[in-house]
Amino acid sequence: GDSVTQMEGPVTLSEEAFLTINCTYTATGYPSLFWYVQYPGEGLQLLLKATKADDKGSNKGFEATYRKETTSFHLEKGSVQVSDSAVYFCALTGGGNKLTFGTGTQLKVEL
């Protein structure tokens, strides 16, 4: 079945540092790929998405590129802020638009 593997957290960075959160997937066919973010006490918010190979999703300074050859969708941001502290989930959709999530990576950004 479909699965998503993302790097274990927590990840602790200083403000303005470069962020990479790795995500790889296993799926039949060509799924759509997503990054969702969960701030403390809140639901998930869509951060970005990509629907086909080589697509780049971007939002709020975050980027991720759909790499079919490496089955990856790594999340990057050039300069993180304290307000980016949250849990980040990589996910893919299969039949019926079912989301399959990775285990989540907690990011903590310090001054």
Added chain:
Amino acid sequence: DTAVSQTPKYLVTQMGNDKSIKCEQNLGHDTMYWYKQDSKKFLKIMFSYNNKELIINETVPNRFSPKSPDKAHLNLHINSLELGDSAVYFCASSQDSGEGQPQHFGDGTRLSIL
């Protein structure tokens, strides 16, 4: 205006009780979902309805019964609550059930079983 709203936000109850969680979306979407997030923050789909019809039913105990009275509402009823049901339950919706449609999530219902 809240797009996907769940009630209650917190639910604390005894083992063996029956409880319901309600979800409503005002986005005009056709498809709604229930997800369970465990204590390690792992998220897993439970059910999905499209236009009031069940389209996804994962391996969930039959103590859990979703009900969709109309396409704007998807409620979750849980019978004979067990300790392992303690989790955060998220409702979500999407325009339709086409693959790749972004899903909009509610803020979750934290269920604690004593």
